[in-house]
Amino acid sequence: MPPPRLVLPPPAVDPGGGLRRSYLRLVALSSTLRHLDQLLAVSLASGHYALDPAPATALLLRYSSLRAPPRHLLRLFRAFPRPDRFLRNALLRSLPSLRPHLLFPSPDSFSFAFAATSLSSSCSSRGNDAAAARTLHGLSVAAGYASDTFVASALAKLYFKLSRVHDARKVFDAVPSPDTILWNTLLAGLPGSEALDAFVRMVEAGRARPDSTTLASSLRAAAEASHMAMGRCVHGYGVKCGLAEHEHVVTGLMSLYSKCGDMDSAQFLFDRMEDPDLVAYNALISGYSVNGMVESSVELFKELAASGWRPNSSTLVAVIPVYSPFGHELLAQCLHAFVVKVRLDADALVSTAMTTLYCRLNDMESARSIFDAMPEKTMESWNAMISGYAQNGLTEMAVALFQLMQELNVQPNPTTISSTLSACAQLGALSLGKWVHRIITKENLELNVYVMTALIDMYVKCGSIAEARSIFDRMDNKNVVSWNAMISGYGLHGQGAEALKLYKGMLDACILPTSSTFLSVLYACSHGGLVDEGQKVFRVMTNEYRISPGIEHCTCMVDILGRAGKLNEALDLISEFPQSAIGPGVWGALLSACTVHKNSDLAKLASQKLFELDSENAGYYVLLCNLYTSKKHYSEAAVVRQEAKNRKLVKTPGCTLIEIGDKPHVFMAADRFHPQSEAIYSYLEKLTAKMIEAGYQPVTEAALYDVEEEEKEHMVKVHSEKLAIAFGLLSTEPGTEIRIIKNLRVCLDCHNATKFISKVTQRLIVVRDASRFHHFRDGVCSCGDYW
DNA sequence: TTAGGGTTAG
Numbered sequence: 001m002p003p004p005r006l007v008l009p010p011p012a013v014d015p016g017g018g019l020r021r022s023y024l025r026l027v028a029l030s031s032t033l034r035h036l037d038q039l040l041a042v043s044l045a046s047g048h049y050a051l052d053p054a055p056a057t058a059l060l061l062r063y064s065s066l067r068a069p070p071r072h073l074l075r076l077f078r079a080f081p082r083p084d085r086f087l088r089n090a091l092l093r094s095l096p097s098l099r100p101h102l103l104f105p106s107p108d109s110f111s112f113a114f115a116a117t118s119l120s121s122s123c124s125s126r127g128n129d130a131a132a133a134r135t136l137h138g139l140s141v142a143a144g145y146a147s148d149t150f151v152a153s154a155l156a157k158l159y160f161k162l163s164r165v166h167d168a169r170k171v172f173d174a175v176p177s178p179d180t181i182l183w184n185t186l187l188a189g190l191p192g193s194e195a196l197d198a199f200v201r202m203v204e205a206g207r208a209r210p211d212s213t214t215l216a217s218s219l220r221a222a223a224e225a226s227h228m229a230m231g232r233c234v235h236g237y238g239v240k241c242g243l244a245e246h247e248h249v250v251t252g253l254m255s256l257y258s259k260c261g262d263m264d265s266a267q268f269l270f271d272r273m274e275d276p277d278l279v280a281y282n283a284l285i286s287g288y289s290v291n292g293m294v295e296s297s298v299e300l301f302k303e304l305a306a307s308g309w310r311p312n313s314s315t316l317v318a319v320i321p322v323y324s325p326f327g328h329e330l331l332a333q334c335l336h337a338f339v340v341k342v343r344l345d346a347d348a349l350v351s352t353a354m355t356t357l358y359c360r361l362n363d364m365e366s367a368r369s370i371f372d373a374m375p376e377k378t379m380e381s382w383n384a385m386i387s388g389y390a391q392n393g394l395t396e397m398a399v400a401l402f403q404l405m406q407e408l409n410v411q412p413n414p415t416t417i418s419s420t421l422s423a424c425a426q427l428g429a430l431s432l433g434k435w436v437h438r439i440i441t442k443e444n445l446e447l448n449v450y451v452m453t454a455l456i457d458m459y460v461k462c463g464s465i466a467e468a469r470s471i472f473d474r475m476d477n478k479n480v481v482s483w484n485a486m487i488s489g490y491g492l493h494g495q496g497a498e499a500l501k502l503y504k505g506m507l508d509a510c511i512l513p514t515s516s517t518f519l520s521v522l523y524a525c526s527h528g529g530l531v532d533e534g535q536k537v538f539r540v541m542t543n544e545y546r547i548s549p550g551i552e553h554c555t556c557m558v559d560i561l562g563r564a565g566k567l568n569e570a571l572d573l574i575s576e577f578p579q580s581a582i583g584p585g586v587w588g589a590l591l592s593a594c595t596v597h598k599n600s601d602l603a604k605l606a607s608q609k610l611f612e613l614d615s616e617n618a619g620y621y622v623l624l625c626n627l628y629t630s631k632k633h634y635s636e637a638a639v640v641r642q643e644a645k646n647r648k649l650v651k652t653p654g655c656t657l658i659e660i661g662d663k664p665h666v667f668m669a670a671d672r673f674h675p676q677s678e679a680i681y682s683y684l685e686k687l688t689a690k691m692i693e694a695g696y697q698p699v700t701e702a703a704l705y706d707v708e709e710e711e712k713e714h715m716v717k718v719h720s721e722k723l724a725i726a727f728g729l730l731s732t733e734p735g736t737e738i739r740i741i742k743n744l745r746v747c748l749d750c751h752n753a754t755k756f757i758s759k760v761t762q763r764l765i766v767v768r769d770a771s772r773f774h775h776f777r778d779g780v781c782s783c784g785d786y787w
Numbered sequence: 788t789t790a791g792g793g794t795t796a797g
Contacts, residue, residue: 024788054788057789058788061788061789085789086788086789087789089789089790090789093790108789109790110789110790111789112790113791114789114790116791117790149791151791152791153790153792154790155791156791157791157792180792181792182792184791184792185791185792186792187793188792211792211793212793212794213794214793216793216794217793217794220793220794220795247794248793248794249794250794251794251795252793252794252795253794254794254795278795279794279795280794280795281795282795282796283794283795284795285796286795286796312795312796313796313797314796316796317795317796318795318796320797348797349796349797350796352796353796353797354797355797381797383797384797
């Protein structure tokens with residue numbers, strides 16, 4: 001139902017306009033809504049200003065600044081039969097959501113600037129706001145304001161707020177000669193390193209003079225990018241232009257220095273400030289806290305309280321790191337006491353900081369309860385919670401929370417998407433990953449480097465290496481992480497040669513390889529059996545790039561040599577490693593190589609080291625036991641098994657996941673819980689017969705000699721991957737590829753069996769096990785039986 | 788009578 005129209009009496013005469021001026025003054029002085037209502041009533045009753053939009057504009061703006069409901073503003077506006085552009089613009093400035101029809105007829109640059117500003121001050125992350133921003137942008141371009149600096153900075157800020165960096169840049173680029181404020185808008189919205197690039201371009205262009213705001217933003221960017229050299233340049237520039245003493249610039253410098261651990265410089269700057277404000281205090285307190293200077297942090301906090309400033313939520317966030325070592329409960333108590341003492345409202349900032357902290361402490365329940373208690377969740381709080389789940393391995397929870405966001409029509413930003421994709425990658429759930437990809441496309445969400453790289457990683461880990469590569473090839477500006485993701489993807493899928501080719505391509509593109517790059521390449525060499533290449537890359541890394549090998553590089557090297565049977569060379573190499581790099585991983589790699597090459601002497605040495613370093617891991621006992629069994633050293637095998645039993649070590653039960661359509665199905669060894677269990681087992685029997693016809697030999701009883709009765713029974717049981725594959729074959733059309741995910745490494749018999757299955761059924765079978773991918777096609781596995 | 792940008796903290 002439309003709101004009722006106010007009935008206006010005819011206008012009265014006001015010679016000279018004296019009455020009008022006093023009326024406008026009264027409006028400006030009103031401090032309550034009731035006061036304004038009375039003024040409105042007076043003017044209506046007397047018949048003044050019925051057709052005069054100026055007093056109405058003043059009233060409307062005053063109502064708006066006193067937070068009158070939008071309904072009320074609209075009603076006032078509609079009471080005027082002939083609103084002029086000032087009145088229309090005032091309404092645009094005051095309404096929280098865009099009403100495009102209010103722009104017409106003949107919108108001016110004020111209209112667009114007002115509308116954009118009001119949208120960005122009210123926009124949450126609802127999906128509709130992005131659409132409204134695009135509408136507004138389109139209309140402003142159509143009206144000829146694409147190069148207006150005022151409109152552009154308001155629009156750019158709006159896009160930044162909606163996490164649409166591309167669109168903000170587009171707005172900026174459309175302006176031929178940006179002024180200082182437009183540059184500043186860009187600098188404030190861009191992520192650290194990009195903002196620093198923009199600062200350089202601004203200075204080089206030389207058409208707009210940087211001011212204190214420019215420098216403050218650039219220092220923020222330098223701190224974010226941990227780019228001390230650029231930070232010093234900005235500082236120097238500030239000194240040259242006489243802007244270095246500006247309060248915001250000094251605060252930015254303090255934060256830069258404390259980010260880089262130089263608390264002396266930060267403190268020096270603070271001490272020189274004549275009258276430091278709350279932000280400056282917060283910056284220094286935070287610097288002390290994150291650098292572990294607890295006493296200084298607390299001292300300065302006391303000084304702050306004594307100086308008359310009232311701490312705000314940023315102050316609280318700045319001291320949180322000081323309290324964090326006390327553990328969860330004490331932390332909560334300390335913070336509560338803090339909040340009570342300074343009569344502080346714990347707002348979204350504090351809740352998000354607490355959520356992040358609990359996530360870091362691995363206490364996901366506390367994190368979630370704080371998150372759930374937030375009445376208005378911010379983008380940052382959603383992201384903190386989702387990435388907390390993803391990083392703590394609670395991948396299903398991460399995806400579930402993302403689904404909740406979708407249901408609530410909260411638009412995700414690139415950070416949300418990256419975290420969710422990382423959860424999908426860990427899960428290996430291709431259908432979920434594709435669903436997220438579809439959302440990106442459908443909602444036209446921003447595809448930045450982080451999102452594209454997360455997509456590559458997701459497709460790699462969900463088994464679609466081809467899809468990952470096609471995304472990689474479509475990327476305009478790949479960073480080193482994107483290259484690493486793709487290289488390690490080839491490694492994971494056993495395509496060592498492709499990985500090396502890409503590594504060379506990366507060097508040709510003048511991208512500086514990092515420690516992770518070398519790890520990915522070495523990993524690819526190990527999974528592809530490329531021994532010489534691996535050794536060469538390792539030498540290049542240490543000699544040419546001066547990167548000292550970490551635990552994982554060393555483990556990879558032992559793996560590479562060990563798999564090739566060069567066990568003694570591997571042992572020699574271990575003695576050359578830095579002591580810090582020799583952990584369970586290195587000896588574990590040697591032990592698995594020993595079991596493959598049946599060297600029980602070295603295996604004994606490796607396992608002795610392992611039992612010292614990591615005595616609680618059942619996997620090593622299993623490896624050693626299997627080695628002894630295969631060499632028919634049954635008594636030694638029995639000793640190892642008894643030892644494992646004495647220590648009450650339990651093997652992780654194996655399970656396998658397969659997705660049919662969008663539905664996941666999980667199988668355990670020998671389980672009969674699946675509703676189609678009967679059909680699966682009878683199909684598997686028929687299949688085994690065909691496989692045996694083709695030459696398959698199941699693990700024979702002889703190999704199981706000496707296994708205790710109970711275990712023997714267990715070992716002849718059907719492993720979970722066979723069940724999953726059989727179910728997959730039953731439930732899909734001939735020719736469809738089968739993808740399964742196993743939580744442990746695939747066993748010898750299953751690996752062999754899968755080769756035969758791929759041959760007799762003519763299907764491509766992709767298996768992701770705990771360490772890599774196997775692509776089985778026509779009786780051959782991509783790993784070359786080398787895993 | 789009506790514009791656009793900033794420092795700390797998640």
